[in-house]
Amino acid sequence: MQLLAETAIFLGAAVVAVPVFRKLRLGAVLGFLVAGLAIGPWGLKLVTNVESILHFAELGVVLLLFIIGLELQPSRLKALRRPVFGLGSAQVGVTTAAVALTAMLLGADWRVGVIAGVALSMNSTAFVLQLLGERKQLPTRHGRSAFAIALFQDMAVIPMLALIPLLVAHEAASGSDPWLGAAKAVAVITAVIAGGRYLLRPVLRAVAESGIQEIFTAAALLVVIGTALVMQSAGLSMTLGAFLAGVLLADSEYRHEIEAAIEPFKGLLLGLFFIAVGMGVNVGLLLARPFAVLGTALALMAGKALIVFAIATITRHERESARTLAVLLAHAGEFAFVLVGLALENRLVDSATRDFLVVVVTVSMALTPPLFLLNERWSARSRQAKSRPFDAVDETDAPVIIAGIGRFGQIVSRVLSARRIAYTALDASPDQVETVRRVGRKAYYGDASRLELLRAAGAERARLLVLAIDDVEASIRTAETVRRHFPQLQILARARNRHHALQLMELGVKVIHRETLGSALEMARDVLEALGLDAEVARDTVARFRRHDDEVLHRQFAVHRDEDRMIQTSKEAAEELAGLFDSDRDNGSAGSAENPLDLARSWK
CATH class of the missing domain: 1.20.1530.20 (Na+/H+ antiporter like fold)
Structure with missing residues (x-):
């Protein structure tokens, strides 16, 4: 005892x-x-x-x-x-x-x-x-x-x-x-x-x-x-x-x-x-x-x-x-x-x-x-006090500025390079900048949320800003600076998660890509196909899910400061989506060619 x-x-x-x-x-x-x-x-x-x-x-x-x-x-x-x-x-x-x-x-x-x-x-x-x-x-x-x-x-x-x-x-x-x-x-x-x-x-x-x-x-x-x-x-x-x-x-x-x-x-x-x-x-x-x-x-x-x-x-x-x-x-x-x-x-x-x-x-x-x-x-x-001064950015007329040249921003930069489209890449990590430079790509060390750096990078002349910064707070600071001082510059942003996406929407950012959504949906499509669903039906299911989720995100934006209403909206959205696919099955539309419900039961 x-x-x-x-x-x-x-x-x-x-x-x-x-x-x-x-x-x-x-x-x-x-x-x-x-x-x-x-x-x-x-x-x-x-x-x-x-x-x-x-x-x-x-x-x-x-x-x-x-x-x-x-x-x-x-x-x-x-x-x-x-x-x-x-x-x-x-x-x-x-x-x-x-x-x-x-x-x-x-x-x-x-x-x-x-x-x-x-x-x-x-x-x-x-x-x-x-x-x-x-x-x-x-x-x-x-x-x-x-x-x-x-x-x-x-x-x-x-x-x-x-x-x-x-x-x-x-x-x-x-x-x-x-x-x-x-x-x-x-x-x-x-x-x-x-x-x-x-x-x-x-x-x-x-x-x-x-x-x-x-x-x-x-x-x-x-x-x-x-x-x-x-x-x-x-x-x-x-x-x-x-x-x-x-x-x-x-x-x-x-x-x-x-x-x-x-x-x-x-x-x-x-x-x-x-x-x-x-x-x-x-x-x-x-x-x-x-x-x-x-x-x-x-x-x-x-x-x-x-x-x-x-x-x-x-x-x-x-x-x-x-x-x-x-x-x-x-x-x-x-x-x-x-x-x-x-x-x-x-x-x-x-x-x-x-x-x-x-x-x-x-x-x-x-x-x-x-x-x-x-x-x-x-x-x-000590690291902050001894950090090296930001790089001087060469004057440029590049149409694209990439803020954040980590794993997300690097992919965007590689695609642009393949099409020979000029860009100016900025990153607040000196190690990351050195890594990018070692493979032959140009990048500058600097905090993209700072007004003078954006000006030097040609924000007044550029057409697009790819906001690919990993840190959520730094991403929001950069978006705020761009919206306030360069309203003509279109922002295409990477969001770490749903909450980050809602914060960006609050700043007027229209094009937002949630970093794990695309790969997660591709995985979901592969799962459906592995369970025996027709490839076309699996693709249609995932595409409809994505469209519906984007619609829900915009609906949630109106209530995102009210936690109870956010939870209620999420529950309603899940029921609504399931109802859409149930309706397709009952109507015998293309989205139910393999009868997903019967398929699911067979795997239980």
Whole structure:
């Protein structure tokens, strides 16, 4: 009963906190942390057994690494070997040395300094990957580098754990031979690779042939948890084991099915992990020694950030990418909890030092999401401030101006080029302009909503403006400028969706092409033909649908500011269209040559 109550508390806290923090653009991670702080021992005291929950919730991190491994094929992993061992070893080595030296200068024993250096050099893989994933930044340069460093840190866990017994003054405290542990680790990794290559696929194939989805999900979870436990038994990181299992299945035909089965569990358990971290914040120690805790946490983060920034700069990251990587990896990770706890067991640190370091690590983790958000905003403003000046447009008498030379505008420009019709192309993205120029077409960098640029582009002499801008707000601004200053210029506009089309109509734009409507209707026609409908009837059906939809759009324009009337109009239009085709069928007209209703029934 207590387990169910605690589960309800966790879910309730997440449901309340996470949407609020997402709405504030602070990210889900900080939402989970605050939720944990609120329900934990220093908050409402609704849940108190933090350590057991944290250990269970680490399964979420394990599943996260497994899914990342699934998406990383062996060939791609091979390509990452340089950043993994180059960036990763540099970050861990330099940070460990810097922290250890600082601790010793402050009077700590050299062994305590080494332990603190090793523990605080590590990052939270879950934090890093979740923050990057939320903002879709994993494929970026700093995203790939962060992943490489996190992967190296996971691989470095076993020598770091073996380091503790070596630092103990008397070997009896450890009770094990570190070289024997290393040999055991190599044997286990070899066994996991061999088992993954020769056993996993036949087992999954047999399970899949059963046709029972629940059994396949259970088998997928067993693969992940089993591999993680085997690796842990050899003193290795569970997350490294899960990652290795994922990589071994990355080329498997069951890859996507496994990912779909694991994903829901990963999300829930990862959220529970972040809640448990929030619950573990020792607010009492923070209140008792606020300046010492915050000062140490900020000094740690500043030092780690400077080290990562220097390494990234040396490895030729762009300044913004290097800064983002530095902010992302400035915190210390949850591995510090394990390492410092092991050091306490071996009497290398006392309980007061352990508690202090745990709070510092937790505070650094809590500060990471808001600092990452601030860095994003700073980067956006910096990009805006440093953006290059708009191009000077050559004087031209081209009859057409194309505003927006992305995937939509490029097609229009290619057709015009094929007919040798001159045009002036403008785009607010310098990257897009360079891309177009590389294939031999002329384009200018500039904001088409600016009056002086439109004048320079010949808007007073041109006949047509093709409004193909992807951003809805920029599209509306451009249409407003053209309508106000160049009323003679006819606008042919691309609309992202129905709402965008209605906004353009409000500005007096007559010719509007909704970007997905044409391709969607072609797909609908193919669907009808695949179901056996005569090709001519399918074409007629789609053409009539398009005409009717255009009529409805103009009717909705009159009421588009009234949501209730818009909904009512949509319902009436659907019934009206179905009635038209029913009428054709009853009258035996050409539009019903294959009797679509009977055809539909035959496919039910």
